[in-house]
Structures are given as C-alpha cells and as structure tokens.
Amino acid sequence: MAESVLRKDFLWGGAVAANQCEGAWNVDGKGISVSDICTGGKYGQSKMITPVLDENNFYPSREGVQHYYRFKEDIRLFAEMGFKVFRFSINWTRIFPNGDETEPNEAGLKHYDEVIDECLKYGIEPLITICHYEIPFGLTKKCNSWVSRDMIQYFLNYCRAIFTRYKGKVKYWLTFNEINSSVAPMGALLNQGILIDLENPTVFMEQPDIPQQRYQGLHHMFVASALAVKMAKEIDPNYKVGNMMIYSASYPLTCNPDDILANQDYNRIYNYFCTDVQAKGKYPYYMKKFFADNDITIAKEPGDDEILKEGTVDFVTFSYYMSCCQTADPNAKSGEGNILGGVANPYLEASDWGWQIDPKGLRYALKDLYDRYELPLMVVENGLGAKDEIEEDGSINDDYRIDYLRKHIIEMKEAVKDGVDLMGYTPWGCIDLVSASTGEYAKRYGFIYVRRYDDGTGDFARLKKKSFDWYKEVIASNGENL
Numbered sequence: 452m453a454e455s456v457l458r459k460d461f462l463w464g465g466a467v468a469a470n471q472c473e474g475a476w477n478v479d480g481k482g483i484s485v486s487d488i489c490t491g492g493k494y495g496q497s498k499m500i501t502p503v504l505d506e507n508n509f510y511p512s513r514e515g516v517q518h519y520y521r522f523k524e525d526i527r528l529f530a531e532m533g534f535k536v537f538r539f540s541i542n543w544t545r546i547f548p549n550g551d552e553t554e555p556n557e558a559g560l561k562h563y564d565e566v567i568d569e570c571l572k573y574g575i576e577p578l579i580t581i582c583h584y585e586i587p588f589g590l591t592k593k594c595n596s597w598v599s600r601d602m603i604q605y606f607l608n609y610c611r612a613i614f615t616r617y618k619g620k621v622k623y624w625l626t627f628n629e630i631n632s633s634v635a636p637m638g639a640l641l642n643q644g645i646l647i648d649l650e651n652p653t654v655f656m657e658q659p660d661i662p663q664q665r666y667q668g669l670h671h672m673f674v675a676s677a678l679a680v681k682m683a684k685e686i687d688p689n690y691k692v693g694n695m696m697i698y699s700a701s702y703p704l705t706c707n708p709d710d711i712l713a714n715q716d717y718n719r720i721y722n723y724f725c726t727d728v729q730a731k732g733k734y735p736y737y738m739k740k741f742f743a744d745n746d747i748t749i750a751k752e753p754g755d756d757e758i759l760k761e762g763t764v765d766f767v768t769f770s771y772y773m774s775c776c777q778t779a780d781p782n783a784k785s786g787e788g789n790i791l792g793g794v795a796n797p798y799l800e801a802s803d804w805g806w807q808i809d810p811k812g813l814r815y816a817l818k819d820l821y822d823r824y825e826l827p828l829m830v831v832e833n834g835l836g837a838k839d840e841i842e843e844d845g846s847i848n849d850d851y852r853i854d855y856l857r858k859h860i861i862e863m864k865e866a867v868k869d870g871v872d873l874m875g876y877t878p879w880g881c882i883d884l885v886s887a888s889t890g891e892y893a894k895r896y897g898f899i900y901v902r903r904y905d906d907g908t909g910d911f912a913r914l915k916k917k918s919f920d921w922y923k924e925v926i927a928s929n930g931e932n933l
C-alpha cells in the first residue's frame with residue numbers, strides 16, 4: 452500500500468448529536484431541551500419554535516432515529532466501517548433535566564456509561580460534545596439561559612458531573628457545538644437557549660433578535676468554556692478539550708476592493724471572533740469597534756480576562772459544508788447557508804438544499820485556521836445532505852455522497868501536504884438523523900440509511916448505503932483508496 456499522507460493514528464470516524472438521533476425525549480428522567488420545542492419543517496418551510504408544546508404538532512427530536520435504544524447496533528456498524536472515533540453529544544437534559552439541579556440524574560449518566568463502554572469495546576475513541584443544541588429549556592424559562600451569568604455555574608456543574616464520571620475512559624471533549632452560530636440571530640435559541648417570546652410560537656428562521664443578548668451570552672459562554680478547560684485538566688490531566696466552530700469559507704465576490712473589505716469584515720465576525728477568544732485567550736482588537744458600531748456593551752467581571760487567558764483550548768475543531776461570497780453591493784441577493792449565509796458563488800454548484808459545494812474551500816479552511824492558531828485541527832463535521840432512494844433490490848446507491856466526500860478528503864490531504872496538523876475527520880450524520888436547520892428526515896447524510904420518513908412512517912431499520920463500503924475502504928487505506 453502507498454505510504455499514506457495522513458498520520459498513522461488519524462482519527463477516522465463520524466459525528467452525531469443527541470437531539471438529532473437519540474429520540475427518547477422524555478424517558479429515564481430526561482428534561483426538555485431547546486431542540487425538543489422545535490417542530491419539524493422542510494426546505495422552504497421553516498420549523499417552528501413552540502415554547503408551549505402542541506400535541507398536534509410533529510417534534511422530530513422526540514423520536515430522532517431511536518439511537519437511544521439502538522446505540523449498540525449503530526456502534527457495531529460504525530466499528531464494521533473501521534471507525535477510530537465517534538463524535539456524539541451528551542444530552543445535557545439527561546444529566547440535569549431542568550439544568551439547575553444540584554445532583555445529576557443517575558439514569559442519564561448510566562446511559563452514557565453504556566454508550567462509552569460500547570465504543571471502547573471496539574477500540575473507538577469517544578469524542579464528546581458537551582453541548583450540541585441541547586440546553587435545558589428549563590434554564591431558558593428560568594433566566595433566559597446564557598443571557599444570565601448564572602449559566603456559567605449550571606454549565607460547570609454539568610461538566611463536573613460528566614468529567615468525573617467518564618474519567619479514564621474519554622480523552623477528547625468539545626465545549627460548545629458551533630459556538631459562532633450565535634453571531635447570527637438563528638443561533639440564539641439552539642446554541643444559546645435565548646428565546647424572546649415564551650408564550651407564542653416563533654418562526655425558527657425569523658427569530659426576533661436582540662444582538663446585545665447574543666453577544667453578552669457569548670461572553671458568558673467563553674468564560675464557561677475557559678473554566679471548563681481548566682476544570683477538565685484538574686480532574687484528569689490527560690483530557691484534551693477543543694472548541695467547535697462553523698467554518699463558513701468566504702470569498703470576495705469580485706476583486707473590487709470594497710468586496711475584499713466586506714469579506715474581511717465577514718471573516719472577522721463570523722469565522723474568527725469566537726475562535727480567537729477560545730484559542731488565543733482574549734477578545735480580538737477588532738471587536739471593540741464592532742461592539743461600538745452596534746451599540747453592544749459586554750458586561751465583564753473582574754478576573755474574566757485572566758480566565759479566558761488561562762482556559763484556551765488544546766485543539767481547534769470545525770464543521771465545514773459549503774462556502775459563500777461577500778460583496779459590498781447592498782442589492783446582491785443572499786444565498787442559502789448553514790446558519791451563516793452569503794452571496795452565491797457563480798463557479799460552484801449547490802446541493803438540493805442550496806448549500807454551495809466547494810471541496811477546495813476545505814483546503815482553504817484548514818490552511819487558514821492553521822496559519823492563524825497553529826493548533827492541531829480536526830474536521831468534526833462535513834457531508835452532503837441529500838435525498839436517498841432505496842432501489843428495488845434494496846440497494847442505496849449514493850454515488851453523489853461518495854463523490855462529495857472523496858473530493859473533500861482529497862483537499863484535506865492537500866492541506867496536510869502543505870503542513871497542516873490534522874488529527875481526524877468525522878463526517879456528519881454517519882447514520883441518517885434529523886436535520887438541524889430544517890427539522891426533517893428527508894435530508895440524509897449517513898453511510899447508514901434509517902427507514903424513517905417525515906410523514907411518521909418507517910420502522911427505523913438500518914440499511915447500509917453504497918458509501919458504507921466505500922468509507923470502510925477509505926479508513927482501511929488511511930485515506931489512500933478513494
């Protein structure tokens with residue numbers, strides 16, 4: 452076999468989030484999370500946020516793909532593909548149902564004991580996202596979640612419970628999924644638990660927005676993340692804690708200097724701000740003017756700056772799906788995006804959900820982030836959301852997905868040849884699950900098909916897609932046979 456470009460201990464695997472795959476939304480003492488109050492939706496028809504649950508509505512987070520009950524079968528299939536790592540989240544509301552309890556829920560802790568043990572049985576390294584759009588809705592009601600500084604303590608209680616319980620079994624942790632989703636209004640509820648109207652339904656894609664709350668909330672999250680890094684090391688010096696951001700690769704639409712500057716400004720706020728704080732340990736200088744221009748005042752407490760400085764992350768992780776362009780032209784039409792938008796790039800094609808496919812953007816992302824932070828990187832989400840069909844003979848020929856992943860892995864290897872230190876790759880939704888932005892089953896990412904549909908039919912059976920065997924070979928050859 453050819454000498455591989457990627458390191459020998461490269462962490463190949465896949466990623467999921469509890470709220471999108473577990474289901475079992477109210478069993479074994481679990482509380483309601485912010486995802487549980489979001490209804491189903493579809494492309495072009497936003498899901499709704501319903502603070503008062505409506506029994507006649509469809510809540511995909513309630514059932515996910517039943518991973519809570521079928522995790523052994525799922526992990527066995529991951530092991531069959533040769534996974535070295537499995538990225539999943541612990542659902543905060545299984546451990547602290549309302550968020551403000553003093554003692555953790557033993558049934559919740561026990562469930563993740565079993566999930567972790569099942570991974571270890573196959574030599575799969577767990578990579579745990581501590582908070583992936585699963586803030587206890589009880590905390591939204593109690594204090595509007597991260598708007599309040601009290602959240603730092605609630606979050607740290609949760610971290611202490613899981614850092615202590617899984618010591619010696621887990622090595623890699625990520626504090627907040629896609630923390631920079633909160634620089635856009637759409638991140639307010641999912642990422643921060645912030646909800647302005649607690650009485651009436653809100654359209655998910657059109658959440659009323661108070662930027663002051665989002666940025667103050669982010670400050671509290673930065674402090675909490677830094678204190679969690681510190682706590683992790685005190686509990687187990689072998690723990691490695693990473694951030695997790697959306698990398699929204701962005702190019703100037705033209706070489707007009709105004710477009711170049713617009714793109715630079717976009718990158719600072721959307722791509723760099725949060726990771727600058729989490730990896731460099733301080734607010735970047737450019738935020739001062741941004742806050743002044745936008746009438747935002749960050750309330751800090753004495754000692755916060757030191758906390759940020761002392762709690763920087765060990766490695767940088769990100770999701771990468773697509774790229775977009777920026778222009779200074781106020782009339783340019785904004786395209787679709789994974790939370791963070793932009794203008795369509797005329798050189799690229801888009802997925803059925805309007806996300807522009809750009810493998811080279813991943814190479815750019817890796818080089819850009821490594822230039823800036825000089826920390827080990829990991830691509831913890833990437834993939835193609837697509838409609839899959841089961842053929843008459845039972846096969847699912849997702850060549851389009853193989854093509855997408857192959858091209859991205861090729862670019863990832865190019866970045867490594869350039870000298871980027873890349874730890875691993877966990878494509879998103881390695882088993883089909885519910886989409887986060889549109890709340891539907893139809894948008895599938897997996898190597899494993901789940902027979903469940905948006906009309907409520909389907910028996911949750913697992914079927915291997917063509918990409919299953921393809922990815923198995925990719926892992927076996929350490930990325931050489933693509």
Ligand code: BG6
Nearest residue numbers: 468629770836885886887888889
């Ligand atoms: C990321 C999230 O934004 O993208 C995941 O971390 C999400 O939770 C993924 O599922 C893909 O987005 P979507 O909307 O296609 O599910």
